[in-house]
Amino acid sequence: MINKSEVQTEQHGVKNNMDSKKIVFVIGGPGSGKGTQCEKIVEKYGFTHFSSGDLLRAEVNSGSPQGEELKQMMERGDLVPMSTVLKLIKDNMAAHTESKGFLVDGYPREVQQGIEFEQSIAPCTFVLWVDVAQETMVKRLLKRAETSGRVDDNEETIRKRLKTFVESTEPVIDYYKAQNKVRRVDSEQPVDDVFSDVQNIFKEFL
Numbered sequence: 001m002i003n004k005s006e007v008q009t010e011q012h013g014v015k016n017n018m019d020s021k022k023i024v025f026v027i028g029g030p031g032s033g034k035g036t037q038c039e040k041i042v043e044k045y046g047f048t049h050f051s052s053g054d055l056l057r058a059e060v061n062s063g064s065p066q067g068e069e070l071k072q073m074m075e076r077g078d079l080v081p082m083s084t085v086l087k088l089i090k091d092n093m094a095a096h097t098e099s100k101g102f103l104v105d106g107y108p109r110e111v112q113q114g115i116e117f118e119q120s121i122a123p124c125t126f127v128l129w130v131d132v133a134q135e136t137m138v139k140r141l142l143k144r145a146e147t148s149g150r151v152d153d154n155e156e157t158i159r160k161r162l163k164t165f166v167e168s169t170e171p172v173i174d175y176y177k178a179q180n181k182v183r184r185v186d187s188e189q190p191v192d193d194v195f196s197d198v199q200n201i202f203k204e205f206l
């Protein structure tokens with residue numbers, strides 16, 4: 001059983017040796033193509049990919065009391081508490097300190113989440129903005145719903161997730177644009193064309 005101080009040291013350790021690591025925030029609306037591009041980035045660059053949504057779904061599937069609470073928020077397309085999702089990311093980063101880079105997928109979702117991450121772990125190297133029209137997101141998610149089995153891939157929740165994205169997450173893009181840290185990819189294109197744009201962006205930072 002790891003005691004609290006070890007966990008804190010481990011998490012503190014995350015902060016200590018993050019300097020040399022690339023940390024990429026992957027931001028985009030629901031169904032924009034974040035997960036698809038992250039898989040290709042992992043394959044080519046060997047980064048460690050954390051989908052905040054997947055981490056939360058794993059907590060839900062664990063059957064823990066906290067998981068039950070999270071399930072209801074996610075089914076509504078609402079944002080879960082920052083402390084919850086940030087701890088999941090920190091714990092997973094602490095377990096992968098050997099990695100040369102991290103893809104933080106679907107986080108931050110609010111400006112404060114970004115500030116809290118950068119104060120407690122490290123500044124992001126850049127933000128990869130996976131941009132696509134809202135109607136395209138809806139179309140893709142309804143298609144994905146046929147196989148994803150995700151309770152939040154239904155029209156009503158998709159619309160709510162879109163609303164949450166516009167209200168809470170688009171301001172994150174503006175916040176990092178002000179620091180010239182945003183690099184946009186047009187995700188209306190076929191997957192491989194999007195990835196070719198992604199590679200050109202990564203060349204700037206690797």
Ligand SMILES: Nc1ccn([C@@H]2O[C@H](COP(=O)(O)OP(=O)(O)OP(=O)(O)O)[C@@H](O)[C@H]2O)c(=O)n1
Pocket residue numbers: 028029030031032033034035051052053054056073074075077078079080081085105106107108109152161
């Ligand atoms: N930092 C995060 C990440 C996820 N969520 C919750 O988890 C759900 C699913 O997140 P994710 O898997 O990232 O899905 P979306 O980005 O909404 O859609 P997609 O997977 O299609 O990108 C979100 O709707 C939200 O309720 C959250 O509250 N905070």
Ligand SMILES: Nc1nc2c(ncn2[C@@H]2O[C@H](COP(=O)(O)OP(=O)(O)O)[C@@H](O)[C@H]2O)c(=O)[nH]1
Pocket residue numbers: 028029030031032033034035036037140141143144187188189190191192194
């Ligand atoms: N045409 C097209 N479809 C894509 C692209 N990227 C993802 N998709 C599809 O859109 C759906 C959502 O993709 P996903 O990677 O899960 O997006 P996320 O919700 O942002 O993580 C999936 O069913 C993908 O097959 C793309 O660049 N072009």
Ligand SMILES: [Mg+2]
Pocket residue numbers: 034035051053106
């Ligand atoms: Mg995803």
